[in-house]
Amino acid sequence: MTTSEIAVTMTAAADTVGREPLLSIRNVAKSFGKNAVLRDISLDVAEGEFLTILGESGSGKTTLLRIIAGFETATAGEVWMGEERLDRQPPYRRRVNTVFQHYALFPHLTVEQNVAYGLRVAKRPEAEIASRVREALDKVKMSAHAKSKPSKISGGQQQRIALARALVNRPRLLLLDEPLSALDANLRRQMQVELKSLQREVGISFIFVTHDQEEAMVMSDRIALLRSGELEQVATPREIYGRPATAYAAQFIGHTNLLKAEVRGGAVRCAPLTWHAALPDGPALFSLRPENIHLAAGNTAAAGSVRIRGRVRHQAFHGATELIRVECGDGLVLVVRTPGSGGALNDVELEFSPSDAVLVRESPERI
């Protein structure tokens, strides 16, 4: 993925600076027996924000969502919504609604009855229920299927109904547990766009759980990257991509070259590369994105940039770009993303700007 492919709006996140957070997760931990699933998670969600909890399977992302919804109890820590302590309340008292991974539509009720469920148990007047259900079904373009049973509609349609069923209650916060994972790729991309614009339209905060980094980039105001039960980095997609905090973040989100280097007296050495950076002496780890390395043009390097010769070992055509693996000697292999070169490459000279090499923390193994 190139930076230009990442359609992100940072404005929403910036808007919220200084405002009271809608949801505040404070030092939440969860263990099942001796198995610690979440460790000391603190995270704020702003009003109207689209926050994605991104992580591999087993990272604890679904558990965190279930703690917010009330289906799991945290072993330690608190969850607050404004002035209200959420984690002491049963799920049916929380003004939070969930879109479940497998939709969890009631099979014995029609689409319409499913959507009306929340309003009906809240004993709203029938006239109000009817108009709000109609409105919700319109919003997800499912009015034509109001009388169908869930088993008679497609997966994508069930997805919309699950969304309408949650949104009709006008929750302050909507939780989405990998809601798109059961859809095929095309429908998935289409739903990503729809979901994002729907969220803008209704202005409700979304916490979206996914393991798909591309999905997280496309949709989120902010991404909370979870790894083995701990938050690795919380930032906007641009930040997390451009300035990953850790080696794991750099590798999990997009492709990267991880450079193990040694700093001595302001000189960064990663054989056979050398560049200058104002860093304390000692070992250092850098992330250098493939698209930030270019095939050198002309005879002289641009001011401050680093050049290195190498031999192309592998070349993969990706349509708009090509990924090439270049062996630079001393065991250093760089992955480079270039615009289509139009032919086979052999010996090349590479160039990058040291400012694009981002210092990252090591990500030690966790159990």
Added chain:
Amino acid sequence: MFSRAYKAAVTLPPLLWVTVFLLMPYLLMFCYSFWSVSASQTIEHSWNLDNYGQLLRVNVYWQTLLRSMWIAARVTLFSLLLGYPLAYFLSFYAGRKKDLLYQLVIIPLWVSYLVRAYAWKTILGSDGVLNTLLQYVHLTKHPLEFLLYSPFAVVLTLTHIYTPFAFLPIYAALEHIPRNLVEASHDLGATPGQTFWKVIFPLSIPGVVAGATFAFVLSLGDFLAPLLLGGPSGIMISNIVVSLFGAAYNWPLGAAISFCMLLLVVGLLFFSEKLEKKWSFS
């Protein structure tokens, strides 16, 4: 996929079994129900509808049939009232003890029917456990007579015996309900009570129908419990059939009653299957 010979080899034995041991006896019974018994106690193969006429004319027959249905209905009701909460608790709240408790519910089925019926006799008799206790704590002066040799005793015993049969399909239906539906209901603001009545119960109806059918059909045809514990007032239709085929030596009339019961049960099974289909959504 499979050869013809293989298919035939697999289907033939059960087909033969059903024909020889089920269809033919039924057919024979059906024929018998149109025959009659002569004064000299021989069966005359002259076709007539007298037996069915007698069934309608003689009060004791249709009244006993009605009483049997009434007893079976009560057994069904009580089995459901006991079996449903038990199944619900086991399926939703038993946690790790689930398997153990499930076995405990099933174990009585391994004990001979007769033993269980006799056990109730010891409990309910006029010098039985229950009466002794009641007199000991001075709740009554004399033993309560209605406890044994009454429809009460029959309903109680049959309920005890057939509750596991009602429990099993209900438990299976409850286990089948995806737990995320329960979570979704809570998530949408429904209290546990609302969730039960709006989600769990409707989805368990096929199990309830199957359980009710088991309890009703099995207790309708029961003859041991009324024989041992029913007394004269607790007689059921099967006892009449037994005596007609036995001491009374009126096979044709017994066959006619049996055939009516068979029709009743088949009709019931048909109806319950329709009901189950209507309420299943998988």
